[in-house]
Amino acid sequence: MNYSASLTNVATVEEHASIAISARGLVKRFGAVPAVNGIDLEVRRGMIFAILGPNGAGKTTLMRMLATLTAPDEGAAAVMGHDLIAEPHAVRSVIAMTGQFASLDEDLTGRENLLLLARLWGFRGREAKARADDLLAAFDLSDAASRQVKSYSGGMRRRLDIAASLVVTPGVLFLDEPTTGLDPNARQGVWRMIRDLAEAGVTILLTTQYLEEADQLADRIAVLNRGCKIAEGSSRELKTAIGSGFLHVVIADPARLDEAARVLEACLGGSPRHGAEGAELSIIARQPAEANAALSALLAKGIKLSSFSMGSPSLEEVFFALTGSDVETDAGDKA
Amino acid sequence: MNDTGSIATPVAPFATVKKPPSPSALSNALVFGWRAVLKFRHVPEQLFDLVMTPIMFTLLFTFVFGGALAGSPREYLHFFLPGILVQTVVFNAVYSGMGLSADLGKGLFDRFRSLPVWSLAPFAGLMVGDVLRHLIAATIILSIGLILGYRPDAGVLGVLAAFALLVAIGFGMGWVFMLLGLLIRTPTTVMTLGFTFLFPLVFASNTMVAPATMPGWLRAFVEVNPVSLMTTAIRGLMNGGASLGDVALALVAPVVLTALIAPTILWLYRRQ
Secondary structure (H helix, E strand, C coil), X not given: CHXXXXXXXXXXXXXXXXEEEEEEEEEEEECCEEEEEEEEEEEECCCEEEEECCCCCCHHHHHHHHCCCCCCCEEEEEECCEECCCCHHHHHCCEEEECCCCCCCCCCEHHHHHHHHHHHHCCCHHHHHHHHHHHHHHCCCHHHCCCEHHHCCHHHHHHHHHHHCCCCCCCEEEEECCCCCCCHHXXXXXXXXXXHHHXXXXXXXXXXXXXXXXXXXXXXXXXXXXXXXXXXXXHHHHHHHHCCCXXXXXXXXXXXXXXXXXXXXXXXXXXXXXXXXXXXXXEECCCHHHHHHHHHHHHHCCCCEEEEEEEXXXXXXXXXXXXXXXXXXXXXXXX | CCCXXXXXXXXXXXXXXXXXXXXXXXXXXXXXXXXXXXXXXXXXXXXXXXXXXXXXXXXXXXXXXXXXHHCCHHHHHXXXXXXXXXXXXXXXXXXXXXXXXXXXXXXXXXXXXXXXXXXXXXXXXXXXXHHHHHHHHHHHHHHHHHHHCCCXXXXXXXXXXXXXXXXXXXXXXXXXXXXXXXXXXXXXXXXXXXXXXXXXXXXXXXXXXXXXXXCHHHHHHHHHCHHHHHHHHHHHHHHXXXXXXXXXXXXXHHHHHHHHHHXXXXXXXXXX
């Protein structure tokens, strides 16, 4: 495979051993439509790597390919040194995946779910029971161990689902949107758990739609849009590239919107993004002082604002900054 | 219940736990079979679904139509009970397809497929569950038959042989609905399609009445209908008079279905 040849060219053996996931030119089409359209990825061991993107960007498809659940149409990849296509069984023995939808048996109890997996991994009798109970205790589920999973709350399900991925410590843990649908408290809990795991040496590849989540957790972030990687770097690198501060203004008189856009452009550089609400504009402002100057300029022209705010960019704004166009989603519900 | 997501001191689970020696394919399959048994314990109402219809059919046909059809309810029961067992097992097969469809819809199989286990073990587990389901349902129906006065002329051995054949029939029919379950992600659609296909097959057979009074074209169908062949064999085994040929004919459909559909399912599942 020419992929392994190119790998030896770029990486010494030592570097090779420190790489958890390396992928070259992964492509997956559903019909004629490419869900993933030629993605390269390199994830170092022990790292938390986030794949950030809107619905339909190809995050889940990319992750499913790396977890051996979907065969790529083109490209090659290795996980912990095992070739994805040639040795899927070896890859499966070093990974674990927690899908977007709880992959638990709702009819069974929490303990039975873990026992089932422990036995499938090859733990026997008492060993399997001990492993299940350890995990239940560590994930604060001992009290609920004998209840059917269908009675669990969203946060408890997520915890059990992640616990189910840790029956045997994986080399790489795939987490597909680990906090989607969780309340803020439960989300904090999952974040803490992810950090603890990374500290214990587990490489974590997670997908998320939340910029904040990637920012909080990840050592490195890849931004996906329509099947392509449009940016990659540490949170700080991306912020430097994109601008960490965004100024949002809502113009009181929509007739003067274009004029206001020109003023902002003149003060801050770059073109402002028009918000969904009509008279709303947002633009990168690297410093609060710059934002202040821009606001003063608007007021000096007599352009009244009904509101303004300064904050971190939303995922939509990141996409606008990176691609110059708005996020296109299939359903439009998260746009 | 505590839902703050607070995690107790994360020591044990995050300490590296190594993979034990790989279990055998058989052991994997047995674990999935154990899952099927647990399902019975936690969802006993599924048994209710399985046996309620056949129980009602037995009572209804025996006491309402039995006298008219066979002279007396007791005589009719003698004819009908082996048939209702076939119907029970064939209808049961639909439920395994529904279960598979529900499992796939929830992403549970994604976890199974990302484990280093024999990739067909989950299906073997479903089969274990099916066999248990067929045996439990058939035992319940037979018990009710015995209470109502059914007596198998062929005795215990005949009944045991009939049960073995029933399991084989259920096994063969099960593939049809597993295929539907694999292709259709809505369990209720699997059920609707399943019953749409099964109702004519079960009713246009010799399960409830002898085909002697049916019009010629229908009789031609009834005589080659696999459900009729199965019923003839089961009836022969339980009431006496079964030939090896009857049993062989009854096994044609299950064997053909297994040979055709099982590889298709495995191919689809591996490709997905």
